[in-house]
Amino acid sequence: xxxxxxxxxxxxxxxxxKHSLHGHFADLEQQREAAKLGMWVxxxxxxxFFGGMITGYVAYRDAYPAAFQAGxxxxxxxxxxxxxxxxxxxxxxxxLAVHAAREGRRKALIGCLxxxxxxxxxxxxxxxxxxxQHYLDHKVPTxxxxxxxxxPRHAEMFFVLYFFLTGFHALHMVIGISILGFIIYFAYKxxxxxxxxxxVENAALYWHFVDIVWIFLYPMLYLVGHTHV
Amino acid sequence: MFKSDMTEKVAPKKMYILIWAAxxxxxxxxxxxxxxxxxxxxxxxxxxxATAKAGLVxxxxxxxxxxxxxxxxxxxxxxxxxxxxxxxxxxxxxxxRGFLRVPGK
Numbered sequence: 001x002x003x004x005x006x007x008x009x010x011x012x013x014x015x016x017x018k019h020s021l022h023g024h025f026a027d028l029e030q031q032r033e034a035a036k037l038g039m040w041v042x043x044x045x046x047x048x049f050f051g052g053m054i055t056g057y058v059a060y061r062d063a064y065p066a067a068f069q070a071g072x073x074x075x076x077x078x079x080x081x082x083x084x085x086x087x088x089x090x091x092x093x094x095x096l097a098v099h100a101a102r103e104g105r106r107k108a109l110i111g112c113l114x115x116x117x118x119x120x121x122x123x124x125x126x127x128x129x130x131x132x133q134h135y136l137d138h139k140v141p142t143x144x145x146x147x148x149x150x151x152p153r154h155a156e157m158f159f160v161l162y163f164f165l166t167g168f169h170a171l172h173m174v175i176g177i178s179i180l181g182f183i184i185y186f187a188y189k190x191x192x193x194x195x196x197x198x199x200v201e202n203a204a205l206y207w208h209f210v211d212i213v214w215i216f217l218y219p220m221l222y223l224v225g226h227t228h229v
Numbered sequence: 230m231f232k233s234d235m236t237e238k239v240a241p242k243k244m245y246i247l248i249w250a251a252x253x254x255x256x257x258x259x260x261x262x263x264x265x266x267x268x269x270x271x272x273x274x275x276x277x278x279a280t281a282k283a284g285l286v287x288x289x290x291x292x293x294x295x296x297x298x299x300x301x302x303x304x305x306x307x308x309x310x311x312x313x314x315x316x317x318x319x320x321x322x323x324x325x326r327g328f329l330r331v332p333g334k
Contacts, residue, residue, distance in 0.1 A: 033298055040304040047308040048315075055316050059323055077260075084256050092249040095290045099242055208290045212283045218256075219275035223263035 020196035028195055035198040039205050050168070050213055057161045057220060064154035071158030072225030074139055079130050080222035083123050084214065090119035091211040094180075098204045101187075101197040109187050109200065113180050116207065120177045127170050134159070162221050169217060172210045179203045240295060248289045255282050 025031035061068045093116040100108035131140075138146035141159045149155065183203050186192065192200055259278040267274060288294045293305055 037298065037300055037304070040301050044304050044308040044311075047312055051312040051315050054312075055319050058316055059319060062320065062323060081256065081260050085253060088249060088252045088256065091252075091286065091290055092245055095245045096242065099240075099245065205291055208286050211290075212286050215282045215286070216279050219259060219263070219279050223259065223275050224272075226263040 020191070020193070032196075032198055032201075035202060036205075039202040043205065043209050046209060050165075053161065053165050053168070054216070054220075057165065060157050060161065061224075064151065064157065067149075067151045067154030068158045069224055070149050071155045071162070072221060072223070074134070074137060075162075075222045075225060076130050076133060077222055077226075079126050080218055083126050084218045086119050086123045086126070087211045087214050090116040090123070091208055093119070094204045094207045098197075098201055101192050101200040102194055104194040106187060106190065106192070109192070110184050113184050113187070117177050117180045117184070120173055120180070124170060124173055124177075127166065127173075165217055165221065169210065169213055172213070176203075176207050176210050179206065240289070240292070244289060248285050252282055252285055255285075 021028055021031060025034065093112045097109050097112035097116065100106075100112060134140055138144050139159055141156045141163065145152070145156055145159070147155045180203060183200055186199065255278050259275055262274055262278075263271065265271075287305060293302065296302060
């Protein structure tokens with residue numbers, strides 16, 4: 001028993017020396033669980049944040065099914081599918097980064113996160129290209145919005161929801177990429193160990209969540225137009 | 230004392246690759262099916278595939294499968310349940326309007 005507590009005292013001291021254990025936690029395990037739980041609680045609020053817009057989408061699509069279908073025809077299917085693949089692959093590398101952090105492989109951790117950041121930037125590039133095409137196409141819901149088919153106001157609503165949903169998703173991507181940048185910096189500084197890498201895990205949870213949001217946005221916005229055509 | 234090396238079940242790297250492959254296949258599947266006219270079932274199928282993909286990400290990439298903290302399971306489930314409530318109750322209003330004749334309307 002005394003051996004264990006002695007070992008505990010030594011390891012806690014080591015952890016405190018590394019500034020990774022905060023004083024109000026009994027041990028690193030408790031701190032890890034608290035940090036992870038906090039992240040999940042935050043993600044639950046994020047679900048509600050996107051949930052409001054998604055509910056708006058469901059209600060308006062129910063009200064104007066034809067206009068939403070016609071609006072969705074203007075989506076760039078290839079770009080949306082490519083972006084889905086990019087995000088899923090980025091998520092894979094983030095998961096592999098956490099795996100590397102658990103095993104204490106610093107180079108693999110940094111490498112995987114760098115690949116994810118790159119894929120995330122590619123995603124934003126494709127998204128920007130799409131926005132530019134919609135702008136040229138006069139499909140941005142402002143005064144320049146043009147619609148040839150029936151019910152232009154209804155179609156405009158589809159584009160309002162499209163720009164809000166993808167815009168807030170892109171904002172989350174920008175935040176996610178920035179967070180990965182910080183994680184890479186601290187990993188380079190050698191802050192993360194197999195015992196302590198909460199920030200890596202929480203950043204990964206955030207990244208995967210943003211991936212899940214896109215997994216739902218992709219069929220909601222891009223795949224509606226093909227049916228009945 | 231440090232328990233993380235024992236408590237953190239580490240999933241094999243191969244599993245992540247498999248999940249990634251499954252996600253890519255499901256993406257190709259939902260993209261392909263969208264060109265087939267299934268009527269109102271198109272939306273249902275697309276939603277089911279998206280839910281399956283999200284399930285894979287939550288279960289394996291976000292490690293819910295290996296999570297020992299039940300509180301986290303509760304929060305994950307609560308997110309899904311509250312979102313479902315939000316949508317179901319909202320649509321429960323919109324979809325049932327006009328079911329009953331309101332006098333004077």
